[in-house]
Amino acid sequence: MTKKPQVEITGWEARHYDRFLNLISLDRYGGLIGRAINDLQLRPEEIVMDLGAGTGRMVRLMLQQMNKQGRIYDLEVGDEMKTHLFELQKSDARLIIIHQRIEEPFLLPVQATLVFISFVLHGLHQQHRLQVIQNVHQNLQVGGRFCILDYNHFSLENAPWYVRLGIRHIECETTEDFITRDWPSLLPERGFSNIQLRRYARGYIRLLCCQKL
Numbered sequence: 745m746t747k748k749p750q751v752e753i754t755g756w757e758a759r760h761y762d763r764f765l766n767l768i769s770l771d772r773y774g775g776l777i778g779r780a781i782n783d784l785q786l787r788p789e790e791i792v793m794d795l796g797a798g799t800g801r802m803v804r805l806m807l808q809q810m811n812k813q814g815r816i817y818d819l820e821v822g823d824e825m826k827t828h829l830f831e832l833q834k835s836d837a838r839l840i841i842i843h844q845r846i847e848e849p850f851l852l853p854v855q856a857t858l859v860f861i862s863f864v865l866h867g868l869h870q871q872h873r874l875q876v877i878q879n880v881h882q883n884l885q886v887g888g889r890f891c892i893l894d895y896n897h898f899s900l901e902n903a904p905w906y907v908r909l910g911i912r913h914i915e916c917e918t919t920e921d922f923i924t925r926d927w928p929s930l931l932p933e934r935g936f937s938n939i940q941l942r943r944y945a946r947g948y949i950r951l952l953c954c955q956k957l
């Protein structure tokens with residue numbers, strides 16, 4: 745039997761995911777994602793595709809910046825995570841939840857103006873990451889934006905001990921590979937341009953946004 749990727753969070757961890765992140769970040773995670781969502785500079789009528797939406801914590805923040813025409817398509821496979829999303833959907837019909845593996849081919853009913861993926865890519869193997877990028881390209885309007893919030897590209901050897909410990913022993917086993925990848929160089933080869941970067945948490949986390957050509 746093949747092992748489920750560690751980034752597919754289930755069970756106890758999924759039920760208490762937001763509290764768990766607040767705890768291990770010493771309550772700094774909320775501020776970080778608030779800044780990152782502001783940095784997305786959403787337009788009110790944005791059609792967002794959110795890949796691996798989790799509990800919907802980011803979704804809530806995005807919806808606050810969108811008007812009635814705005815939509816968020818949340819692609820998610822985790823049962824417990826979807827339970828959180830269905831709760832949120834009860835009070836906000838702009839949210840559409842789709843059970844879909846993001847590395848498998850799919851076509852949304854509309855093309856998105858913004859694709860967002862937060863803390864998912866680092867947990868996939870590189871060939872699956874590249875399949876996700878291909879799916880993003882297919883489901884995004886020309887000129888639309890693709891934004892990745894995840895670990896930055898950095899040297900683990902030169903990082904402080906607690907960063908090395910976190911990446912090597914707490915995070916998914918694919919994370920160390922993810923941080924060696926130079927995404928600003930890889931994305932232009934896959935039909936994206938106009939790369940923009942914002943850094944958080946002493947530069948270990950970044951928001952990378954680019955545009956479909």
Ligand SMILES: C[S@@+](CC[C@H](N)C(=O)[O-])C[C@H]1O[C@@H](n2cnc3c(N)ncnc32)[C@H](O)[C@@H]1O
Pocket residue numbers: 749751752753795796797798799801802819820821822825844845846847861862863864
């Ligand atoms: C680390 S959590 C991040 C959640 C959210 N994006 C955030 O930043 O708070 C990863 C999420 O991606 C989902 N996920 C992982 N692999 C997936 C896949 N192949 N297809 C769809 N969802 C996936 C997991 O179920 C989980 O909810």
